Amino acid sequence: MNLLPSSASLIEKAARATPPSFVGKVRGLSDKAIAWIFIAPTLLLLLAINIFPLIWTIQLSFTNYRANRPNAPLRDVGLAHYNEILTNPDIWAAMQVTARFVIASIVIQTVLGFLLAWLIDRKFRGSGFLTTMILLPMMLSPAVVGNFWTFLYQPQIGLFNYIVAFVTGIPPSSFQMLGDVNLSPWAIVLVDSWMWTPYVMLICLAGLRSIPDYIYEAAEVDRASKWRQFWTITLPMAMPFIMLAVLFRGIENFKMFDMVNLLTGGGPGSTTEVASITLKREAFEKWRTGYSSAFAIILFVTVFGLANIYVRALNRVKSR
Amino acid sequence: MAEVVLEGVSKRFKENVAVDDLSLTISDGEFVVLLGPTGVGKTTTLRLIAGLEQVDGGKVLIGGEDATHAEPAERDTAFVFQQYSLYPHLTVYDNLAFPLRSPLRGLAEAEIRRRVSEVASMLRIDDKLSNPATRLSGGQMQRVAIGRALVRRPNIYLMDEPLSSLDAKLRSDLRLELKRIQNDMGATILYVTHDQIEAMTMASRIGVMDAGKLVQIGTPREIYENPLSTYVAARLGQPAINLLPRALLGDLPVPPGTATIGARTEHVRLTKANGAPRGIAGTINWIEHLGDHNHLHVAVGDADIVTLADPDSGLGVGDLVSIEFARPLFFGASGMRISG
Numbered sequence: 001m002n003l004l005p006s007s008a009s010l011i012e013k014a015a016r017a018t019p020p021s022f023v024g025k026v027r028g029l030s031d032k033a034i035a036w037i038f039i040a041p042t043l044l045l046l047l048a049i050n051i052f053p054l055i056w057t058i059q060l061s062f063t064n065y066r067a068n069r070p071n072a073p074l075r076d077v078g079l080a081h082y083n084e085i086l087t088n089p090d091i092w093a094a095m096q097v098t099a100r101f102v103i104a105s106i107v108i109q110t111v112l113g114f115l116l117a118w119l120i121d122r123k124f125r126g127s128g129f130l131t132t133m134i135l136l137p138m139m140l141s142p143a144v145v146g147n148f149w150t151f152l153y154q155p156q157i158g159l160f161n162y163i164v165a166f167v168t169g170i171p172p173s174s175f176q177m178l179g180d181v182n183l184s185p186w187a188i189v190l191v192d193s194w195m196w197t198p199y200v201m202l203i204c205l206a207g208l209r210s211i212p213d214y215i216y217e218a219a220e221v222d223r224a225s226k227w228r229q230f231w232t233i234t235l236p237m238a239m240p241f242i243m244l245a246v247l248f249r250g251i252e253n254f255k256m257f258d259m260v261n262l263l264t265g266g267g268p269g270s271t272t273e274v275a276s277i278t279l280k281r282e283a284f285e286k287w288r289t290g291y292s293s294a295f296a297i298i299l300f301v302t303v304f305g306l307a308n309i310y311v312r313a314l315n316r317v318k319s320r
Numbered sequence: 321m322a323e324v325v326l327e328g329v330s331k332r333f334k335e336n337v338a339v340d341d342l343s344l345t346i347s348d349g350e351f352v353v354l355l356g357p358t359g360v361g362k363t364t365t366l367r368l369i370a371g372l373e374q375v376d377g378g379k380v381l382i383g384g385e386d387a388t389h390a391e392p393a394e395r396d397t398a399f400v401f402q403q404y405s406l407y408p409h410l411t412v413y414d415n416l417a418f419p420l421r422s423p424l425r426g427l428a429e430a431e432i433r434r435r436v437s438e439v440a441s442m443l444r445i446d447d448k449l450s451n452p453a454t455r456l457s458g459g460q461m462q463r464v465a466i467g468r469a470l471v472r473r474p475n476i477y478l479m480d481e482p483l484s485s486l487d488a489k490l491r492s493d494l495r496l497e498l499k500r501i502q503n504d505m506g507a508t509i510l511y512v513t514h515d516q517i518e519a520m521t522m523a524s525r526i527g528v529m530d531a532g533k534l535v536q537i538g539t540p541r542e543i544y545e546n547p548l549s550t551y552v553a554a555r556l557g558q559p560a561i562n563l564l565p566r567a568l569l570g571d572l573p574v575p576p577g578t579a580t581i582g583a584r585t586e587h588v589r590l591t592k593a594n595g596a597p598r599g600i601a602g603t604i605n606w607i608e609h610l611g612d613h614n615h616l617h618v619a620v621g622d623a624d625i626v627t628l629a630d631p632d633s634g635l636g637v638g639d640l641v642s643i644e645f646a647r648p649l650f651f652g653a654s655g656m657r658i659s660g
C-alpha cells in the first residue's frame with residue numbers, strides 16, 4: 001500500500017529537515033545517525049508487535065499447530081489449509097456476509113455522513129454544540145456500545161422496540177432485532193452506522209471546508225443554480241475526502257469483530273457470521289491454530305489488495 | 321449589454337467604510353476604468369454590481385431595472401476576479417464552458433465548443449484546453465479567467481485587474497483585443513487597473529476613487545489635463561507629476577491661494593544656465609537612462625523635480641539649469657485645484 005512512504009525515505013526527509021550540522025557538532029554524529037536513533041524505538045516496537053507476529057502467523061499457517069496442545073508433534077502440511085479454506089462453502093458464505101455488511105454500512109454511513117456534514121457546514125447558531133453531540137457515539141468504546149444496544153434491542157424492555165412500536169403500531173414484543181434471521185444483519189448495520197456515521201461526517205466536513213468561498217462566488221456569477229453548484233463543485237471537490245472516509249470505514253468494517261460478537265455472536269444460525277467471527281471460532285473454539293492462521297493471512301491479503309486498488313483510484317481522483 | 325447605474329451606493333464592513341455614497345453611470349457600450357491606490361474600494365464596487373455583496377445604502381440599476389436586491393444570477397454580469405477564481409477540479413475547456421452550460425442559456429454543445437475555441441485562440445490558450453486548471457502559470461490562469469467572462473454576452477463585464485500578471489507583449493496584445501471586442505460587440509465594461517497605459521488607451525471615461533468615494537470622472541484627457549486635485553493628478557503620469565510647494569518657486573506668478581504647483585514631467589523645460597540662472601535655478605543630480613528618453617532629476621532647494629529629456633540633450637550630472645513650467649497646475653492648501 002502506498003499510504004506510507006518507505007521508512008528509508010522518511011529518515012532521509014527527517015535528516016534533511018534537521019538544520020545542518022547543529023546536532024552533528026554536539027556529538028560528532030551525522031544527522032542521519034541521529035535520525036535513526038530517534039526513530040529506532042518506534043521501529044523496534046513496530047517490529048515486535050506487527051512484523052514479528054505476521055511472520056510467525058505465516059509460518060504457522062503451513063503447519064498443523066494447535067495452541068491448546070503446544071507440545072504435540074508439529075507437522076508441515078504445505079498449502080493444505082489454504083486449499084481447504086478456498087474451497088470451503090462456509091468460508092465463502094462468511095465472506096459474502098462480510099461483503100454485504102461492508103457495502104450496506106458504507107453506503108448508509110457515507111450518504112448520511114455527507115448529508116450531515118453538508119447541513120452542518122452552513123454556520124448557524126449552535127452548530128458547534130450540535131457537532132459535539134453528533135460526535136459523541138464515536139468516542140464510546142465498542143464494548144459499551146455493544147452492551148448498550150443489546151439492552152435497547154431487548155424485545156420486552158428495550159427502548160428501540162418501544163419506539164418502533166410507538167411509531168408504527170406493531171406490538172413491541174412481536175419482533176426481535178437480534179434474534180430474527182432477516183433483522184439481525186440490519187440491527188448490526190444500524191448500530192455500526194449510529195456509531196461511525198459521525199466519523200464519516202467529520203471527514204466530509206473537512207472536505208467541504210476545504211472548498212474556498214470564491215469558487216462559489218464565481219459559480220454564482222456564472223449563473224449556476226445551487227443544485228448545479230452542488231453537483232459540479234461541492235461533490236467533485238469533496239470527493240477525495242469522501243473516498244478516504246470510505247476507505248477507512250471499509251477496512252474497519254471488513255475486520256469488524258467486537259460489535260458483532262457482543263450483539264449476536266454471529267447468529268442467529270450463521271446469518272451475521274462475518275469472517276472475523278468464523279476466524280475466532282476456528283482459532284479459539286476449535287483450536288485449529290494453523291488453519292485459522294492461513295485464514296487470517298487470506299483475509300489480510302484480501303484487505304490489502306482491495307485497499308491498494310482503491311488507493312490507486314483515490315490518487316487518480318485527487319490528481320485530477 | 322446594458323446601462324448600469326449606481327445611485328449613492330454605500331458599503332460598510334463593520335467600522336470600515338469600503339464604498340461611500342458612490343454614484344456612477346456606465347452607459348450601454350461604455351468602457352469605464354476605475355483608478356485608485358490599493359484599498360480604496362474598487363473591488364468592492366465591482367462586487368456590489370455583481371451582487372456578491374449587498375449594499376448598505378443606495379441603489380443598483382441594471383438595464384433600467386432596480387437590481388439592488390437581485391441575486392447574482394439574475395443580474396447577468398461577468399466577473400474577472402482579481403485572484404482568478406478558476407474551478408480547480410475542471411480542465412481549462414470545462415472552465416471556459418462552465419458559464420455556457422447554465423440551463424438558463426440552454427446552448428447546444430456544438431455552439432459551446434465553437435465559442436470556447438474562438439475565445440481560447442484569441443487568448444492563446446487553445447493548446448492548454450485539456451490541462452487541469454491547476455496546472456497553469458499565473459498568466460495562463462489569468463487568461464482562462466478572462467476567457468470565462470468573454471464567452472458570455474452579459475449585461476456588463478466587470479474586470480478586476482485582468483492583465484496584471486501578463487508580460488508586456490501579451491498585455492499590449494490583449495489590451496487591443498479587449499478594446500476591439502468592446503467596439504465590435506458594444507460591450508459595457510467596468511475595469512479596474514493600476515496601469516496607466518491601460519487606463520489611458522482603453523477607457524471611454526476614467527473614474528478616480530479615494531477612500532470609497534468617486535472623486536473625479538471624465539475622459540482620459542480630462543483626467544490627465546484637468547485634475548481636480550493633487551490626488552487625481554498624482555494617479556496618472558509616469559514618472560508622477562511634480563508637486564512643488566509654492567515657497568520653493570520664488571516670484572513665479574500664481575493665482576491667489578496657491579499652496580502647491582503641479583508640473584508634469586513633459587512640461588518642465590530646462591535650459592543650461594551659463595553664469596547666473598534666470599527664474600528658478602536647479603542642479604542636475606541624477607540621470608535615469610531609459611533608452612528612447614532620459615529622466616533627469618533636478619534638485620531645487622530640497623525638492624526633487626523629475627523631467628523628461630532627449631538622450632542627446634547635452635545635459636549632464638552637476639549642470640546648473642534654469643527651469644520653466646509650460647502648463648503649470650495650481651492647487652490650494654486643501655489640495656483642490658485653483659483655476660488660474
Ligand SMILES: Nc1ncnc2c1ncn2[C@@H]1O[C@H](COP(=O)(O)OP(=O)(O)OP(=O)(O)O)[C@@H](O)[C@H]1O
Pocket residue numbers: 333336337338356357358359360361362363364365402
Ligand atoms: N470581506 C471584507 N471584509 C472586511 N473588509 C473588507 C472586505 N473586503 C474589503 N474590505 C475592506 O474594504 C476596503 C476596500 O477594499 P477593496 O478590496 O475594494 O480595495 P481595492 O480598491 O480593490 O484594493 P486593491 O487595489 O488592493 O485590490 C479595504 O479597506 C478592505 O480592507
Ligand SMILES: [Mg+2]
Pocket residue numbers: 362363364402480
Ligand atoms: Mg481589488
